[in-house]
Amino acid sequence: MHRPEMASRVRARTEPWDMLIVGGGATGVGVAVDAASRGYAVLLLEQHDFGKGTSSRSTKLVHGGVRYLEQGNISLVMEALKERGLLRQNAPHLVRDLAFVVPNYDWWEAPFYGLGLKVYNLLSGKYGFGASRILSREKTLELLPTLNTAGLRGGVVYYDGQFDDARLLINLVATAAAQGATLLNYAPVTGLTRDAEGFVDGVLARDLESGEALRCGARVVVNAAGPFCDAVRRMAEPDATPMIAPSQGIHLVFDRTFLPGDSAIMVPRTSDGRVLFAIPWHGHTLVGTTDTPIPTATLEPRPLADEIQFILDTAAEYLDRRPTRADVLSVFVGVRPLVKTGNGGNTAALSRDHTIHIDQSGLLTIAGGKWTTYRNMAEDCVNQAATLARLPDRPCLTRTLPVHGAHPDTAQLGPLAIYGSDAPAIQELMRKDPELAVRLHPALPYTGAEVVWATRVEMARTVEDVLARRTRALFLNARAALAMAPRVAELMARELGRDDAWRASQVAEFSEQAKGYLL
Numbered sequence: 200m201h202r203p204e205m206a207s208r209v210r211a212r213t214e215p216w217d218m219l220i221v222g223g224g225a226t227g228v229g230v231a232v233d234a235a236s237r238g239y240a241v242l243l244l245e246q247h248d249f250g251k252g253t254s255s256r257s258t259k260l261v262h263g264g265v266r267y268l269e270q271g272n273i274s275l276v277m278e279a280l281k282e283r284g285l286l287r288q289n290a291p292h293l294v295r296d297l298a299f300v301v302p303n304y305d306w307w308e309a310p311f312y313g314l315g316l317k318v319y320n321l322l323s324g325k326y327g328f329g330a331s332r333i334l335s336r337e338k339t340l341e342l343l344p345t346l347n348t349a350g351l352r353g354g355v356v357y358y359d360g361q362f363d364d365a366r367l368l369i370n371l372v373a374t375a376a377a378q379g380a381t382l383l384n385y386a387p388v389t390g391l392t393r394d395a396e397g398f399v400d401g402v403l404a405r406d407l408e409s410g411e412a413l414r415c416g417a418r419v420v421v422n423a424a425g426p427f428c429d430a431v432r433r434m435a436e437p438d439a440t441p442m443i444a445p446s447q448g449i450h451l452v453f454d455r456t457f458l459p460g461d462s463a464i465m466v467p468r469t470s471d472g473r474v475l476f477a478i479p480w481h482g483h484t485l486v487g488t489t490d491t492p493i494p495t496a497t498l499e500p501r502p503l504a505d506e507i508q509f510i511l512d513t514a515a516e517y518l519d520r521r522p523t524r525a526d527v528l529s530v531f532v533g534v535r536p537l538v539k540t541g542n543g544g545n546t547a548a549l550s551r552d553h554t555i556h557i558d559q560s561g562l563l564t565i566a567g568g569k570w571t572t573y574r575n576m577a578e579d580c581v582n583q584a585a586t587l588a589r590l591p592d593r594p595c596l597t598r599t600l601p602v603h604g605a606h607p608d609t610a611q612l613g614p615l616a617i618y619g620s621d622a623p624a625i626q627e628l629m630r631k632d633p634e635l636a637v638r639l640h641p642a643l644p645y646t647g648a649e650v651v652w653a654t655r656v657e658m659a660r661t662v663e664d665v666l667a668r669r670t671r672a673l674f675l676n677a678r679a680a681l682a683m684a685p686r687v688a689e690l691m692a693r694e695l696g697r698d699d700a701w702r703a704s705q706v707a708e709f710s711e712q713a714k715g716y717l718l
């Protein structure tokens with residue numbers, strides 16, 4: 200992954216690409232991995248950084264979705280449970296099993312959730328993560344020592360997967376690149392080109408670093424712009440009927456003392472009838488999420504006061520210590536690219552399945568679905584895109600394709616475990632320059648070596664890329680991230696050959712952005 204090399208490949212290509220993908224989130228990068236591994240010539244353009252959209256802002260669960268089971272959507276649950284198993288197999292360094300406890304305060308909850316979660320486990324078949332079981336009050340408190348004990352009867356435990364979304368995404372970009380794809384961040388698509396018959400045959404884009412205008416031909420253009428995909432569709436058909444009903448979800452992050460064990464809390468029905476999770480994540484406690492319809496998606500969505508209060512109040516019902524605004528270390532917001540199904544107003548009830556739509560212009564849009572099912576979505580999309588573009592038929596290989604970094608046993612890699620097979624190279628950076636082994640902030644484990652690695656090898660271009668996505672500092676502790684910014688800018692400037700003015704502007708830009716993660 201080397202941006203100047205990627206940019207020069209884009210400039211050098213005179214033939215059309217087999218597949219050109221708009222959008223570098225889970226959906227687009229998944230399509231790039233699939234198409235490149237089938238041997239197609241692939242270009243992916245991302246307007247900002249990889250994962251800047253929804254794909255770095257999820258609840259970090261690799262799951263079948265217990266809620267969809269309750270809604271009777273068995274096929275969606277089964278597909279997601281299978282994908283959960285494949286992802287653990289192909290990215291074992293990133294997906295870990297996590298115990299989720301549904302605390303029971305009413306007599307009917309143990310049999311009801313006990314049975315439901317048994318079915319959930321049965322549906323996973325050979326891809327199971329562990330059998331669910333009913334717990335006594337004592338055992339429940341052993342797993343969740345900070346649970347509110349007033350009226351507590353016991354619990355039901357089941358197992359699902361947990362991951363780091365932005366890290367998986369960067370590893371998938373590396374996987375696609377290793378399979379021969381060209382992927383460029385900071386390259387917004389600004390228009391679509393058409394052939395004599397009016398079919399989309401490429402895109403107009405801009406390289407934001409060089410300022411250069413790009414014109415790239417393609418046999419098929421795949422619109423994977425997530426919550427922004429209607430804007431891309433309107434580039435071809437200005438009055439296209441919108442497909443997406445955007446809905447935002449927020450998460451609050453607290454320190455580990457709120458959930459000190461290794462188990463998560465799953466609240467199956469909040470006061471507004473939804474699911475809420477409290478999850479241990481990177482040594483912190485992540486609580487979310489909400490589902491609030493919004494008029495349009497933006498790249499930096501902001502939490503609403505009601506959403507914050509709702510999460511604080513619901514968490515207070517289940518925890519023995521009531522979390523307050525002062526306890527919030529970071530708040531982050533993601534926008535669901537939910538596909539419209541008629542004119543229903545309640546986004547929580549909208550389909551979580553993915554949709555592939557082909558406009559009359561031949562632009563193929565893939566939207567919806569979830570992180571967990573990105574591989575299956577990509578397989579479906581590439582099958583249809585290859586047919587549309589009349590590309591030679593080639594089988595999908597991603598069911599068994601290891602994700603970059605795959606490592607069978609990361610236990611010995613310590614705090615760098617998340618990097619999987621890349622960890623020794625980062626350790627080597629520290630060995631050569633011990634200054635790089637120094638932590639950037641006492642509250643977080645990140646070191647200078649990770650900044651150098653992200654800049655040198657993972658196409659990080661800004662301080663925000665490093666603090667929000669290559670590491671998760673901004674999402675874990677926004678104040679600590681702010682304090683780290685000057686040192687990160689200094690290390691990046693050295694790597695990228697930038698001057699003091701660049702450093703100052705990067706720190707100023709990041710500080711402005713980080714304000715949105717503070718309460």
Ligand SMILES: Cc1cc2nc3c(=O)[nH]c(=O)nc-3n(C[C@H](O)[C@H](O)[C@H](O)COP(=O)(O)OP(=O)(O)OC[C@H]3O[C@@H](n4cnc5c(N)ncnc54)[C@H](O)[C@@H]3O)c2cc1C
Nearest residue numbers: 222224225226246252253254258260388425448533570571
């Ligand atoms: C609050 C929340 C919690 C979630 N939790 C989970 C979970 O725990 N587990 C799970 O499986 N799923 C979860 N999901 C769903 C999952 O995160 C999304 O389905 C997935 O990330 C969507 O990916 P995407 O690539 O379609 O969209 P995005 O990640 O938004 O990617 C689209 C990309 O397109 C780019 N783009 C837009 N316009 C252009 C243009 N003109 N040119 C170039 N690029 C462009 C954007 O910058 C963006 O990076 C959650 C979603 C939300 C909102």
